[in-house]
Amino acid sequence: MTSEKTAEKGSSSFQATKSTKAARKQDKVATVILACLVGAIMLGLVVIIVFIVGSGAYKLFDAHFLTAKPEQFKAGGGIGPEIFNSFYLLVLTLLISLPLSLGAAIFLTQYAPEGRFTNIAKTAIETLSSLPSIVVGLFGMLVFVLQFGWGFSILSGALALTMFNIPILVRVIQQALEAVPREQRDAALALGLTRWEATVHILIPAAMPAIVTGVILSAGRVFGEAAALIYTAGQSAPALDWSAPITSLSNPLNIFRPAETLAVHIWKINSEGVVPDLAAVSAGTAAVLMVSVLAFNIIARIVGRVMERKMTAE
Numbered sequence: 001m002t003s004e005k006t007a008e009k010g011s012s013s014f015q016a017t018k019s020t021k022a023a024r025k026q027d028k029v030a031t032v033i034l035a036c037l038v039g040a041i042m043l044g045l046v047v048i049i050v051f052i053v054g055s056g057a058y059k060l061f062d063a064h065f066l067t068a069k070p071e072q073f074k075a076g077g078g079i080g081p082e083i084f085n086s087f088y089l090l091v092l093t094l095l096i097s098l099p100l101s102l103g104a105a106i107f108l109t110q111y112a113p114e115g116r117f118t119n120i121a122k123t124a125i126e127t128l129s130s131l132p133s134i135v136v137g138l139f140g141m142l143v144f145v146l147q148f149g150w151g152f153s154i155l156s157g158a159l160a161l162t163m164f165n166i167p168i169l170v171r172v173i174q175q176a177l178e179a180v181p182r183e184q185r186d187a188a189l190a191l192g193l194t195r196w197e198a199t200v201h202i203l204i205p206a207a208m209p210a211i212v213t214g215v216i217l218s219a220g221r222v223f224g225e226a227a228a229l230i231y232t233a234g235q236s237a238p239a240l241d242w243s244a245p246i247t248s249l250s251n252p253l254n255i256f257r258p259a260e261t262l263a264v265h266i267w268k269i270n271s272e273g274v275v276p277d278l279a280a281v282s283a284g285t286a287a288v289l290m291v292s293v294l295a296f297n298i299i300a301r302i303v304g305r306v307m308e309r310k311m312t313a314e
Contacts (some may be wrong), residue, residue, distance in 0.1 A: 052287060056287030066079065069237070070082070071275055075275055082237055088154065092154065094165075096158060096162045103128050128163070144232060152258040154258075157228070159232075169214065174258045177204075229262055237258075269281055
């Protein structure tokens with residue numbers, strides 16, 4: 001009996017060792033496959049960035065190109081109005097979408113009871129966030145440009161961008177608020193704070209690093225948007241004149257003037273452009289756009305880490 005038990009233990013130990021070796025082998029194979037996939041993605045990303053930035057790198061340091069107005073028929077034009085329009089549209093979009101998104105996320109996470117309404121709202125948010133930008137642009141043209149009579153304008157473009165920026169921001173802010181430990185809110189309520197006071201003074205500060213990171217990343221997407229703006233903000237860039245009256249189409253702050261952005265300028269010059277230096281202008285504009293989007297991502301990481309250390313005292 002003793003020898004039989006010893007044999008059974010030895011067999012079980014051998015099978016366990018064999019199973020462990022097989023599992024380790026599978027783990028190594030899976031690790032290699034995943035590492036190769038990540039490496040391929042990173043390599044493709046680096047190739048795209050190097051190609052785009054490298055093709056127009058010399059334009060990044062050309063002050064005339066970065067400040068002058070574009071030319072229609074002769075070489076030597078710039079992208080000054082397009083750069084201003086891109087940032088102006090971005091600021092207006094965030095001014096409209098951020099308060100709405102923050103309020104919606106707070107309501108869904110702190111006030112709305114779990115039920116059919118909350119599920120419908122979450123489904124609607126997910127659906128809107130996956131809409132193609134061309135669909136949003138066509139809707140914006142039908143509603144803001146034609147129905148409201150605002151024409152191709154900065155306001156129409158900002159509202160169109162708001163339509164698909166809100167679902168993204170709501171989802172980001174909602175996840176940031178839900179990531180805060182529930183014990184913090186319960187402790188605040190136990191100390192006598194109202195739900196609103198606990199949200200404003202406890203939850204939002206704790207979730208602020210993730211919120212800021214999400215806002216900056218969404219800003220990068222808005223900054224590079226083209227399809228939605230072709231049908232709403234327009235494809236022309238009037239010469240800007242700060243001395244012009246606010247009602248003039250030349251005044252940079254007039255929200256009812258058409259505004260061609262960097263992304264739209266790239267599309268337009270490659271589809272309709274006739275300037276002799278078309279390739280150089282297109283490459284330079286793409287390089288400026290790429291560097292700007294990369295800057296948004298780098299700033300998001302830096303600001304997120306700084307605020308996380310400040311808020312969490314780590």
